[in-house]
Amino acid sequence: REKPVVLCGINKYFCVSLQGGVNDEVTLAAYITIALLEIPLPVTHSVVRNALFCLETAANQKENHVYTKALLAYAFALAGNREKRKALLDSLEQEAVRKDGSVHWQRPGKEPEVDLPYYRSRAPSAEVEMTAYVLLAQLTSQPAPTQEELAFASLIAKWISSQQNPNGGFSSTQ
Numbered sequence: 536r537e538k539p540v541v542l543c544g545i546n547k548y549f550c551v552s553l554q555g556g557v558n559d560e561v562t563l564a565a566y567i568t569i570a571l572l573e574i575p576l577p578v579t580h581s582v583v584r585n586a587l588f589c590l591e592t593a594a595n596q597k598e599n600h601v602y603t604k605a606l607l608a609y610a611f612a613l614a615g616n617r618e619k620r621k622a623l624l625d626s627l628e629q630e631a632v633r634k635d636g637s638v639h640w641q642r643p644g645k646e647p648e649v650d651l652p653y654y655r656s657r658a659p660s661a662e663v664e665m666t667a668y669v670l671l672a673q674l675t676s677q678p679a680p681t682q683e684e685l686a687f688a689s690l691i692a693k694w695i696s697s698q699q700n701p702n703g704g705f706s707s708t709q
Contacts, residue, residue, distance in 0.1 A: 608672035
């Protein structure tokens with residue numbers, strides 16, 4: 536009998552500005568699982584299977600942060616777990632910020648933006664990242680995204696494109 540692989544033991548960052556939205560063991564485990572699935576390792580690989588089991592347990596917790604839900608949704612989308620993907624995307628849709636014909640996600644407790652003429656502030660890195668992960672989860676569907684999913688994805692893409700800096704890049708480290 537194999538021992539479960541622990542993915543969460545390393546959580547030290549030498550440069551905190553590169554940490555992004557990772558703030559606990561679940562998000563770090565989700566990052567690693569996503570990387571393994573993008574290699575691509577099959578979901579039947581023992582490391583991936585064990586990691587997905589850990590993430591399923593974490594996904595059942597009601598107090599998950601929106602960033603964590605976004606990562607989990609993408610991980611389950613890559614794994615082909617339509618049920619978990621849909622449940623997480625449905626939950627995320629309830630927390631979405633809809634503004635100016637676009638959709639994005641922000642951290643809980645963030646103060647609302649002040650509308651200033653001729654000034655457009657850019658969202659913090661973690662908000663760009665989590666919104667991008669929701670977009671990836673939305674578009675990573677087997678066999679293919681539905682028309683409804685594509686329409687919603689276009690609203691997300693609109694917000695992400697509005698976050699580009701003058702050089703075409705983003706504030707995100709991811």
